Amino acid sequence: MPQKKRCFVVMGFGIKTDYVNGRKLNLDKSYRLLVKPVVESRGLDCFRADEIPHSGNIDVKMYQELLEADLVIADLSTANPNALYELGVRHALRPFTTIVISEDKFVNPFNLNHLSISSYQHLGDAIDFEEVHRFREALGKLIDTVLGKKKTDSPVYTFLNSLVPPKVQEQIDAAIGRAKAAETPQKASENLGVATSLLIQEAEDAxxxxxFAKAKQLFETVRTLSGEKNDSYIIHRLAFCTYKAALPDTVSSLHQSLALLNSINLAHTNDAETVSLAGAVEKKLYEVGEGNQHLENSILYYQRSYYLLNNRYNGVNLALTLLYRATSSIAENDQERIADLVFARRTWQRVLFLCERDWPIINQKEAGDLQRMQNGNKDGQELKEYYQAEKYWIQVNKAEASYGLGDFETYRIALAEAEKIPHHPWQVDSFHQQMDKLAVELKKVGHLLEPKWEAPN
Structure with missing residues (x-):
């Protein structure tokens, strides 16, 4: 039988005085009526420090639960110093699955203003029945959300987002320890291979x-463990995570990413994924004001990857970088601007062709995998999400290319079709960021085209 998940409740015991307003609150009733029944209804074991069986120092068990509990609910009512301290420890140890609650007359200390605190109404000795019903429902929904999404709720990991939780570091250290403790060189090699495979999977999951900060550290560990400083896959993924993590700042991370890609023969490689990533990094360096040379480099990389793969992603990005050049100081006259615009238009036309080509292909492949998708297992769900993503990107690529060509009717239809397909919020954000850039640049030089490009009303 799998072990039940555990919820550790951080709060005072018995009747406590809130010295800010002089009220006495029966915190045992808060725990018994508001918290414990809701947690247990979600299938979790629920307990406070006074319910932990122990021999010896209770602090050891308390710290262990703050680290390992699947969920921690901290009730800060009466500004209990122990509860505040334990909440701080939890936030330092775990980036997510912590819920903060309090009685509604609790006065926030100034340094807790950034926390999201769910409030309930306590009458002192009792809690109104309707309030019990209301708060139980609200807390239940919050628990479902927190356990389901694992979104960072610790201010420590929010503001210091390069931190790696102790659990992950423990796994890394254990993997290294197993490899070192192996009886034979062959066994050591086997253990090392298993360790790196597990770490790679954890990094991809991140x-x-x-x-991305967590994934970056995991890939750095894999690189150290394997001893293969120039493994192209590891370096490519490390460069990608470095670029996306943007630590310690955006510009530094972009240059670090580029240095990693250069270490795997970026100048001569025919690996389209590596070249495409270099195009994205150079494009971002231009966008943040690092100079025209990065734009020229980006165009060259996107051209290489576009011609190698003949795909839509590199097509739309190549067209955008050509548009950037047409509006930059690189283009010295209208003739040069028109040359880049014509090249961009031809690239968008090719993207439309690729969209029409890819749509029936992806539908045919999806039909062939229909039975696997209906099994309801992890493999089937991943396949379903893959086909949804492919269809979404085909439609938004079609919308983007149509917009660039001034065909706004096709743009609207394609966008409407994309919105019907299940997708992640980040996909929408990515598309709209690209479209905002496209619109800004086309408004600068659209009048040079024939017919003129004019923004839709």
């Missing part, structure tokens, strides 16, 4: 949920 990328999936946009935890």
């Amino acid at each position: 990328i999936e949920v946009k935890e």
